[in-house]
Amino acid sequence: MKAVAATEYGGPEVLGLYATPKPTPKPDEVLVRVRASTVGPANSAMREGRPFPVRFFSGIRRPTSIPGDAFAGEIAASGREVTRFAVGDRVFGTTAPDSGAHAEYVCVPEDGTLELTPADVSDAEAAAVADNGLTAILFLHDVADLQPGQSVLVNGASGGIGTFAVQLATHVGAEVTGVCSTRNVDLVRSLGAHAVVDYTTTDVAEIGETYDVIFDAVGRGSFAGFEDALNPGGLYMTTVPSVGIFLDMARTRLVGDRRAVFAATGMKPASVRKQYLGELRELLDDGVIRSVIGRRYPVAEIVEAHRYVDTGHKRGTAVVTIG
Ligand SMILES: NC(=O)c1ccc[n+]([C@@H]2O[C@H](COP(=O)([O-])OP(=O)(O)OC[C@H]3O[C@@H](n4cnc5c(N)ncnc54)[C@H](OP(=O)(O)O)[C@@H]3O)[C@@H](O)[C@H]2O)c1
Structure with a gap:
C-alpha cells in the first residue's frame, strides 16, 4: 500500500x-x-x-x-x-x-x-470529528464538566478544535464567546457563538468581561495572560504543553481559586476516548454539530x-x- x-x-x-x-x-x-x-x-x-x-x-x-x-x-x-x-x-x-x-x-x-x-456524513467530515471534535469534547465535558449557564471563552474559535468547541459549548447551554480574526467573525457566529472578539482589534484581557471557563483551543495564550478574565473559581485550559503551563498547574492546585490545566486526547484512557466518540456520533447524526x-x-x-x-x-x- x-x-x-x-x-x-x-x-x-x-x-x-x-x-x-x-x-x-x-x-x-x-x-x-x-x-x-x-x-x-x-x-x-x-x-x-x-x-x-x-x-x-x-x-x-x-x-x-x-x-x-x-x-x-x-x-x-x-x-x-x-x-x-x-x-x-x-x-x-x-x-x-x-x-x-x-x-x-x-x-x-x-x-x-x-x-x-452516520449515513449522510462524508468521510472528510467524520475524520474531522474524530480528530478535533474529540479533543474539543474531552476538554469541555471531561476536563471542565461544562454546565448550562456557564460562560465560556474559546480562544482560536475558527481553528480545528475551536470550531467544534463553540458548537459543543453552545449545545450544552453555555454562554459562548469566540476569539478569532476579522475574516472569521461570521463563521464563528454561524457556529452559535453569542459574542465574538476580534483579536486583531481587541485584547480580551482589556474588555473587562470575565468567564467561568477559558478554553485556549489554539494554545497561543497563557494562564497569566487570561487570569484576570477568569471568574473566581474559574478554569483556564490549554491544548498546548509548555513548561509555563505545568508550573501554573502545580501552583494553582495549591494557591488561589482559579485553576490552570493542560490535557491531551492521547493521555486520556481509551475507554474515555471511546465514550466521547460515541457521543459525538450521536450529535453528528442529529445534526447538532458539523465539521x-x-x-x-x-x-x-x-x-x-x-x-x-x-x-x-x-x-x-x-x-x-x-x-
Ligand atoms: N492537547 C491535545 O490533545 C491536542 C490535540 C490536538 C491538537 N492539539 C494542539 O492544539 C492546537 C490547536 O490545534 P488546531 O488544529 O485547533 O489549530 P489551528 O486550526 O491550526 O489554529 C488556527 C486557527 O487559530 C486562529 N488563531 C491564530 N492565531 C490566533 C490568536 N493569536 N488568537 C486567536 N486565534 C488565533 C486562526 O484564526 P485566524 O486565521 O483568523 O487568525 C485559525 O483559524 C495545536 O497546537 C495542536 O497541536 C492538542
Whole structure:
C-alpha cells in the first residue's frame, strides 16, 4: 500500500508517499480502507521532531512511523474474533495515541476509538470529528464538566478544535464567546457563538468581561495572560504543553481559586476516548454539530497540506483524502 513517511525531521518537504506492506488485522482488529484523514499542528510538530523528547518515541534520527491518527473509511477485512463490525461498514475513529492513518489501510481494535459513520456524513467530515471534535469534547465535558449557564471563552474559535468547541459549548447551554480574526467573525457566529472578539482589534484581557471557563483551543495564550478574565473559581485550559503551563498547574492546585490545566486526547484512557466518540456520533447524526473543513488535499499533496497547517491560520480542519 501507499503511505506517508518522512525521510528526516524538518519542513513539509521531508514528507512523501512510499510503498509499504499492507497491515494484517489481528484476531480482534479490523482493517480500515482509509478514505480521509486530517492534518494539524500536532502532525507538524511530529514532522519537525519538536520538542526534542518526542524523538525518544518517534525515532532519534528520523520519524519511523506513518503519521496521522484520525481516519474515516470502510472496513476492508476483519479478524476472526470481530463481531461489532462487518466488511463494508463505513467507520470513523482514531488510532491516538498511536499513528498510522496517513495510509491506504490501518488496523484498529474493534473495541478501540471506532464508530459507524452516520449515513449522510462524508468521510472528510467524520475524520474531522474524530480528530478535533474529540479533543474539543474531552476538554469541555471531561476536563471542565461544562454546565448550562456557564460562560465560556474559546480562544482560536475558527481553528480545528475551536470550531467544534463553540458548537459543543453552545449545545450544552453555555454562554459562548469566540476569539478569532476579522475574516472569521461570521463563521464563528454561524457556529452559535453569542459574542465574538476580534483579536486583531481587541485584547480580551482589556474588555473587562470575565468567564467561568477559558478554553485556549489554539494554545497561543497563557494562564497569566487570561487570569484576570477568569471568574473566581474559574478554569483556564490549554491544548498546548509548555513548561509555563505545568508550573501554573502545580501552583494553582495549591494557591488561589482559579485553576490552570493542560490535557491531551492521547493521555486520556481509551475507554474515555471511546465514550466521547460515541457521543459525538450521536450529535453528528442529529445534526447538532458539523465539521468545518478549511481545505482538502489528495494525499499526494501532503506537502501542501502541511504548508497550509504551518501558516497557523487554517480554518477548521484540514483534510487529506486517500484513494
Ligand atoms: N492537547 C491535545 O490533545 C491536542 C490535540 C490536538 C491538537 N492539539 C494542539 O492544539 C492546537 C490547536 O490545534 P488546531 O488544529 O485547533 O489549530 P489551528 O486550526 O491550526 O489554529 C488556527 C486557527 O487559530 C486562529 N488563531 C491564530 N492565531 C490566533 C490568536 N493569536 N488568537 C486567536 N486565534 C488565533 C486562526 O484564526 P485566524 O486565521 O483568523 O487568525 C485559525 O483559524 C495545536 O497546537 C495542536 O497541536 C492538542
